[in-house]
Amino acid sequence: xxxxxxxxxxxxxxxxxxxxxxxxxxxxxxxxxxxxxxxxxxxxxxxxxxxxxxxxxxxxxxxxxxxxxxxxxxxxxxxxxxxxxxxxxxxxxxxxxxxxxxxxxxxxxxxxxxxxxxxxxxxxxxxxxxxxxxxxxxxxxxxxxxxxxxxxxxxxxxxxxxxxxxxxxxxxxxxxxxxxxxxxxxxxxxxxxxxxxxxxxxxxxxxxxxxxxxxxxxxxxxxxxxxxxxxxxxxxxxxxxxxxxxxxxxxxxxxxxxxxx
Amino acid sequence: xxxxxxxxxxxxxxxxxxxxxxxxxxxxxxxxxxxxxxxxxxxxxxxxxxxxxxxxxxxxxxxxxxxxxxxxxxxxxxxxxxxxxxxxxxxxxxxxxxxxxxxxxxxxxxxxxxxxxxxxxxxxxxxxxxxxxxxxxxxxxxxxxxxxxxxxxxxxxxxxxxxxxxxxxxxxxxxxxxxxxxxxxxxxxxxxxxxxxxxxxxxxxxxxxxxxxxxxxxxxxxxxxxxxxxxxxxxxxxxxxxxxxxxxxxxxxxx
Numbered sequence: 248x249x250x251x252x253x254x255x256x257x258x259x260x261x262x263x264x265x266x267x268x269x270x271x272x273x274x275x276x277x278x279x280x281x282x283x284x285x286x287x288x289x290x291x292x293x294x295x296x297x298x299x300x301x302x303x304x305x306x307x308x309x310x311x312x313x314x315x316x317x318x319x320x321x322x323x324x325x326x327x328x329x330x331x332x333x334x335x336x337x338x339x340x341x342x343x344x345x346x347x348x349x350x351x352x353x354x355x356x357x358x359x360x361x362x363x364x365x366x367x368x369x370x371x372x373x374x375x376x377x378x379x380x381x382x383x384x385x386x387x388x389x390x391x392x393x394x395x396x397x398x399x400x401x402x403x404x405x406x407x408x409x410x411x412x413x414x415x416x417x418x419x420x421x422x423x424x425x426x427x428x429x430x431x432x433x434x435x436x437x438x439x440x441x442x443x444x445x446x447x448x449x450x451x452x453x454x455x456x457x458x459x460x461x462x463x464x465x466x467x468x469x470x471x472x473x474x475x476x477x478x479x480x481x482x483x484x485x486x487x488x489x490x491x492x493x494x495x496x497x498x499x500x501x502x503x504x505x506x507x508x
Numbered sequence: 509x510x511x512x513x514x515x516x517x518x519x520x521x522x523x524x525x526x527x528x529x530x531x532x533x534x535x536x537x538x539x540x541x542x543x544x545x546x547x548x549x550x551x552x553x554x555x556x557x558x559x560x561x562x563x564x565x566x567x568x569x570x571x572x573x574x575x576x577x578x579x580x581x582x583x584x585x586x587x588x589x590x591x592x593x594x595x596x597x598x599x600x601x602x603x604x605x606x607x608x609x610x611x612x613x614x615x616x617x618x619x620x621x622x623x624x625x626x627x628x629x630x631x632x633x634x635x636x637x638x639x640x641x642x643x644x645x646x647x648x649x650x651x652x653x654x655x656x657x658x659x660x661x662x663x664x665x666x667x668x669x670x671x672x673x674x675x676x677x678x679x680x681x682x683x684x685x686x687x688x689x690x691x692x693x694x695x696x697x698x699x700x701x702x703x704x705x706x707x708x709x710x711x712x713x714x715x716x717x718x719x720x721x722x723x724x725x726x727x728x729x730x731x732x733x734x735x736x737x738x739x740x741x742x743x744x745x746x747x748x749x750x751x752x753x754x755x756x757x758x759x760x761x762x763x
Contacts, residue, residue: 305649305757326654333651340760344646358650409651 252316252412252445253279253302259310260297260468271297272308272468279413279447284439284481286448286459287470294468295449296417302447303336303415304328316412333358337406341418343398345390351377351401352386358408376404379442380434396427403434407444414438416448420455432458436480437496512543622739629743633665637751644751645759658752665744666737673736677729 258275261268271294279285289295300306301313304320313320316335323331337358345354355373364372377386380400390398399419406414416435420428432455438444439460450456460481464471479485480496487494487501487508500507509516516535541547555570557563563581570579580588637644644657652660 300757303649305755305760329648329651329653329656332649333653336651338649340646344642344760346643346646357647361652361656405650 250281251278251314252281252283253277253447254314255302255311256314257311258298258301258308258313260294260301260306261309270468272301275311275468275470277463277470279445281412281445282439282443282481284436284446284448284460285463286450286456286461287463287465288450288453288456289465290451293465295451295465297468298465298470299415299417299447299449302413303338304331333361334409335412337409337411337414339399339402339406339414339416339419341421343390343395343402343422345398345401345405347390350387350389351382351393351404354390354401355404355408358405362409372408373404376407377401379407379438380404394427395423396430399423399427399431400434403431403438407438407442413445413447416446418450419448420450420452425454428452428455429458433480433496436460436485439481440485440496514539514543622735625739626743629665629669629740630746633661633744633747634750636664637661637747637754640751641754641759641762644754645756645762648754648756649760654752657754658748661748661751662741662744665748666740669736669740669743670733672740673733676736677732680732 255275255277258272258277259270260272261270263269275298287295287298297306301308302315304313304315304323308321311321315331318331318335320328320331346357349357352370352373355376356369359369359372374383374386377383380403382397382400382404385393385397388397390401393401399422403414403419406416414435419435420431423431432448435444435446435448436458439446446459448456448459456462458480460479462472479488485494485496486492487504487506489501489506490504492501492503494501494508498508509518511533516539537550538547541549555566557566567579567581570577647657647660
């Protein structure tokens, strides 16, 4: 249960910007267990996206290690990184980034496109995932006929397509209104509880961040843990912040004390 | 043997090295005059000199005796024949050079069309790749390899040029007879026959006939498709490679 799925060791990233060196990350040590739902908060320019790019194998650190599912990805040559991205990582973006000319099912099938799965298997898996995110009725719709929240649900289903070890969400609620944003973060929490999906979410919305089981704060490239408060969408942390009653991720109010969650 | 109203006995057959088509028979002069109703007349008289040296004397003597005769010496006749031959020769050469000129121009045009088409495909695909930088970033982030991205764009370039090939051949089939019926009456010598788009132009045929075959044969069409695919592949090669080399991190930031 407490198996480590992601670990970073003394992660450093230095950018060169016009001869000037900018230290985006310094000495980041992060340990993520299977099924964790972690939020990383921080002001803009604090290195959130840099960290996520590093974890998602889109960028290489200057120093340090990123061990994903037992593999040190900093040692994997560039041309083989796509395998890690394909099988170990699921991405969720702020702007959803669905393919406008593909319908919901086809968008979810996209990461499976280059795998050995048969057409039928891909379709079946995509339908299952859309059902999981509550979009069974909208399988054949193209993104422009879906609401923003629905588009993000499709993107979440797509991120889960190849059953990744970890899901990385970059401001997943950034383009959504607060109500829809809350629905999305609850969905992520539910997936982490029901499916055991490991999620790392970057956001600068403290309310959204507080929904996660663990909150981390990134400031000037340094990682700090923050106290927990609010609705913690993680199996062993899902309690009402008011009375400590065990709650479900989709509860809007605490069933015991009736306080809004 | 019956010839022009009289029976004659064939006394001998001679062999000759003369070319076909010239049939000759030798007979008594008075008989020949009788059957052709030309009694007392002759159409031609060959005079042979014993020696080349007597030639001029004989010529002047005949001319002074029979000024109404048209007289040519063997040498004059020979040079006349040679002139005729030269004339035919030069006409033939002219025709040949016109043909080869037309051919050269046609090949140049095909060459230009091929280069232009490849460039058009190249720039279109480069633009497409640039336009879809973000999409490439997404694809790579969700696990597409460089090769996946590259083959995706190659496939796209090739299928677009294939479609263009189909359109070109259809236009060729429909348009070539119309064009040739409009143009051929005025230039029916060595007409140039073409099908398809510039770039898929492959058939260069020459014919002297007025009724030019304008329907492209299967082979020509297949060749046109082949050229289309080749140009599509050629033009998309570099843009697809560029696409595959795009850094996913930077591409995702691209708007």
